[in-house]
Amino acid sequence: MELRHLRYFVAVADEGHLTRAASRLGIGQPPLSLQIQQLERELGTALFRRLPRGVALTEAGRAFVDDARRILRDVDQATGRVQRVARGELGRIRVGMINSAPFHPLIPQVIREFRRRYPNVAFSLEERTTPGLVTAVRNENVDLAFVRPIHGSSEGLIVEPVLDEDMVIALPAGHALAKRRQIPMLALSIEPFVLFSRAVGAGLHDEIVAACRAAGFSPRVVQEASQVTSIVNLVASGLGVSIVPASMQHMHTEGVTFRPIARPIPKARLSMIWRQADANAPQLIRLRELVREIVPSPRAQRRRA
Incomplete structure (x- = not known):
């Protein structure tokens, strides 16, 4: 028995007439008969009584027609689900992000818009450090992640830059340097630093250290932290100064003053990563397309600057 047999049977049952059913199906009446x-022989019973002007369901036919309709309906629904998954409109996606990503307005905008456009895609979020997210993506616990620059091998992953964000100086409230509109890096040469741990934030750690050395000094690190939110709170407690992504100003943490850095300005790169083997997964394609639609590329950001 094939699905076409069921479709032919239901069409004849609906029309009560072989010729009209054949016309509806777009085939000839003899092939339909x-x-x-063939279906009746396979089932071992007659499904229709032949009438002078059409056909009528037998008792067995009436029992069979509801099941046939249900099977065809289930097949149509299954086909629709498969096609929606293939278009990225159904299924699930697991997204990871570093602690600072939600403070940049473009990232929450991407998430909101994805959930609005694809409400039937189960969307879950997970927050980890960059090394933790790299491991989670590799282990297939996360499908796509927003990370800082990766320290070490990115084999098996695709890394696409999303944005290059200016970094700013975070000062304890009332600090003497807070009176300046812009602060050159050299002005921090005698300050105690609260800095990212290189083990979990190698990209930002190296960018900050390189900017300090380019200005002629090495930062005097008195405390390390693994999360940028922790760094801002440690600065607020008066432990030292730091250099953080500009979007951290959206934390509105009491006790911290942020000031722009005089050129050259160090950058905090945010990238998205995903498994090379899953590059064509429909939900991933939809999310990547949306990120590219909403967030200007780093090259476009530099041109705008």
Whole structure:
């Protein structure tokens, strides 16, 4: 028995007439009669009584027609689900992000818009450090992650830059340097630093250290932290100064003053990563397309600057 047999049977049952059913199906009446006869032989019973002007369901036919309709309906629904998954409109996606990503307005905008456009895609979020997210993506616990620059091998992953964000100086409230509109890096040469741990934030750590050395000094690190939110809170407690992504100003943490850095300005790169083997997964394609639609590329950001 094939699905076409069920479709032919239901069409004849609906029309009560072989010729009208054949016209509806777009086939000839003799081939349709043959298909119905094959179905009846396979079931071992007559499904229709032949009338002078059409056909009527037998008792067995009436019992069978509801099941046939249900099977065809289930097949149509299954086909629709498969096609929606293939278009990225159904299924699930697991997204990871570093602690500072939600403070940049473009990232929450991407998430909100994805959930609005694809409400039937189960969307879950997970927050980890960059090394933790790299491991989670590799282990297939996360499908796509927003990370800082990766320290070490990115084999098996695709890394696409999303944005290059200016970094700013975070000072304890009332600090003497807070009176300046812009602060050159050299002005921090005698300050105690609260800095990212290189083990979990190698990209930002190296960018900050390189900017300090380019200005002629090495930062005097008195405390390390693994999360940028922790760094801002440690600065607020008066432990030292730091250099953080500009979007951290959206934390509105009491006790911290942020000031721009005089050129050259160090950058905090945010990238998205995903498994090379899953590059064509429909939900991933939809999310990547949306990120590219909403967030200007780093090259476009530099041109705008």
